[in-house]
Amino acid sequence: MMTQLPSSPPPRHRLSTRLWHWANAVVVLVMVMSGLMIFNAHPRLYWGAYGANADPAWLEIGATGDAQHLAGGLRIGSMSIGTTGLLGASAGEDGAMQAIAFPGWATIPGSYDLALARRWHLAFAWALAVGLAVYVVRSLVNGHIWRDLHISRAEWAPRHIWGDVRDHLRLRFDDASYGVLQKLAYVGVLFVLLPAMIASGLAMAPGMDAAAPWLVDLFGGRQSARSVHFIGMAGLVGFVGLHLSMVLLSGPLRRVWAMIAGGRA
Amino acid sequence: MIGRRGVILGGGLLLAGCDRLVRDPGVNDALDRVAGLHQPGQRLIMGRDALAQEFGARQMSPDFRTNGNTDVEDAGWRAHAAEGFARWTLRVDGLVHRSLDLSLAALKAMTQRTQITRHDCVEGWSAIGQWQGPQLGQVLAMAGMLPTARYVVFHCADRTGDAPYYESIDLIDAFHPQTILAWGMNGAVLPIEHGAPIRLRVERQLGYKQAKYVMRVELRDSLAGLYGGKGGYWEDVAGYQWYAGI
Incomplete structure (x- = not known):
């Protein structure tokens, strides 16, 4: 059976x-x-075949100010927001502020x-x-x-x-x-x-x-x-x-x- | 409670551990081998003479940005520049039957190719410009390559610190129809900041392969023993891939 x-x-x-x-x-x-x-x-991001610093970017992450007073910012089209500490300017490995789009903890490698x-x-x-x-x-x-x-x-x-x-x-x-x-x-x-x-x-x-x-x-x-x-x-x-x-x-x-x-x- | 300090400390240790792995030489050697598969991969699906995209005059970048060295300190080069490169010659030597010294006039007298192409920097930006000059293949044919020649090395007049700029390509790219020694750019004589008197255009690769201020073209059977041994300034100094088709 x-x-x-x-x-x-x-x-x-x-x-x-x-x-x-x-x-x-x-x-x-x-x-x-x-x-x-x-x-x-x-x-910086562009639309089309070419795009470099002199061309209009639709998205941009950057930093302004001198070494002691760095301010990070994100711009999308005509809209800008301050992003100090996260985007554009963030603390580097030595703890000091540095101008970099994405911070070290989010990137490979970290610097x-x-x-x-x-x-x-x-x-x-x-x-x-x-x-x-x-x-x-x-x-x-x-x-x-x-x-x-x-x-x-x-x-x-x-x-x-x-x-x-x-x-x-x-x-x-x-x-x-x-x-x-x-x-x-x-x-x-x-x-x-x-x-x-x-x-x-x-x-x-x-x-x-x-x-x-x-x-x-x-x-x-x-x-x-x-x-x-x-x-x-x-x-x-x-x-x-x-x-x-x-x-x-x-x-x-x-x-x-x-x-x-x-x-x- | 682990607490905020604990999280920051733990996160920091984790990141440090990850970064050690990320920079480990053995791991990087293995990654280089895998990343290096893009060359045979591209060559497999790409026709030997497949052309990089060419554009119309209206599609050109209004402003073609400069990059890398934009002037040369070398006294010999500066003396030539002061004379408009009238007595400058391009040295072609190494594994060839006849070494050549070609004047700018001789290069301009050869069959010319004009192309409007996109220059892609490894950093991510692109610029479209027009380039004019003789095909590298013509120059190599004039010199007559020895059968042992496998690489074409471009020795440049510019240097960063003590390290001279140089670049190299294999014979597939050397004899590609769009590979030219450009003396003209955007309808005018190649400006100093873009590499006068001639710069290499090898259109299926990234910007750092487009050697500026080229003084000498050398044919070799190997890249070992030349400067850092990796076939180019950026390859030696920063570890960029020798094949820059991706």
């Missing part, structure tokens, strides 16, 4: 998801921090070094791109994307989305499956934000300009690609902040342990 062996229930998070999640968390952290140091070399930042950024770029490609292919093959991230027609209904918004505001989280907002966030990062970061990063490379001029044109020129790269970075940082808040609000230990050990479906 055949006996039905009790099969263990599938984990909430597959091994491929868990591996990529933690590896990618490290990679994105390194990419953002080394990227901010690269930005520090020229803390100005463009070559070192580029070495980290350009090496980890491979890990980001290869990791994302392997994970997306794996998740297509094992059905993760279709099963867990696919947004059904019913979920697209404004009533349903509004209901999910209200649930989030009341801190009521459905444990059985991802909500529509959660799916939108993950799909947005996986299929829009991360690919856009890779594409806009490549578009800044003069070699890629020759290999794939269409890639530069796609963004409207190299300096536009640099601006998109920066905005995408801000989007990623925003996602991570939101993601961490949701984890904290919905049972952090259980959530983190599930992403380490797999958890119950």
Whole structure:
């Protein structure tokens, strides 16, 4: 007589998801921090093909005043705000104020070094791109994307989305499956934000300009690609902040342990 | 309670530990090898003669900013500059059949290429300008390369402290159609601050490869043993990648 062996229930998070999640968390952290140091070399953003000091910048982080009275500031378009201590002017390794766009605690390395930042950024770029490609292919093959991230027609209904918004505001989280907002966030990062970061990063490379001029044109020129790269970075940082808040609000230990050990479906 | 001081102290120790890892020579060697994969990666998908984007006259930067050294202290160069480089010559030597000394007039008499291209500084800014001069490939063909030649080194008149500026490229970029020895910029003679009398244009790489004040073109089989051994001033001094296609 055949006996039905009790099969263990599938984990909430597959091994491929868990591996990529933690590896990618490290990679994105390194990419953002080394990227901010690269930005520090020229803390101005432009639209179009060219852009340098004499050209109008839509975003600028800078410092004014003498060494004893440095004041940092951020300008976006015609809007300026003082950001002393954080952006433009912050305490250096010796504690003294120095003129630098992003402060040392936010950058790799912790004091100005463009070559070192580029070495980290350009090496980890491979890990980001290869990791994302392997994970997306794996998740297509094992059905993760279709099963867990696919947004059904019913979920697209404004009533349903509004209901999910209200649930989030009341801190009521459905444990059985991802909500529509959660799916939108993950799909947005996986299929829009991360690919856009890779594409806009490549578009800044003069070699890629020759290999794939269409890639530069796609963004409207190299300096536009640099601006998109920066905005995408801000989007990623925003996602991570939101993601961490949701984890904290919905049972952090259980959530983190599930992403380490797999958890119950 | 850990307290605010504890957080600051703990954060400081964490940052210091991270920074030690970030600067570790062994880690950096490994990172250099991985970052170095961008060269074969780009070469794999890029046609050997694939051109960097060229622009129209209306797309040029109104102001092409200068960078690096904008003048030269060397007495020999200054004497040439005072004469408008009338008696200046470009030395071509190393692993060649015939060493050459080419005057500015000789360079201007060769077939010229004019291109409006984008100059991308490693810092992040870009400027679009027009460049004119003979292709480097023509000059190398005149000298006749020996089969052992693998690198073209550009020795420059400017120096920072004791270190002279120099740069190097491989033969793929040396014979690329857009690789020129530019004596003209934006329709005029190349200004001093942009590298007179000639500067290299190697359009598929970043700004620090575009050597200014070029005095001598040397063909070599290796970059080892030359200055810091990494093939360029910025490569030696600050550790920038030799391949600057990204």
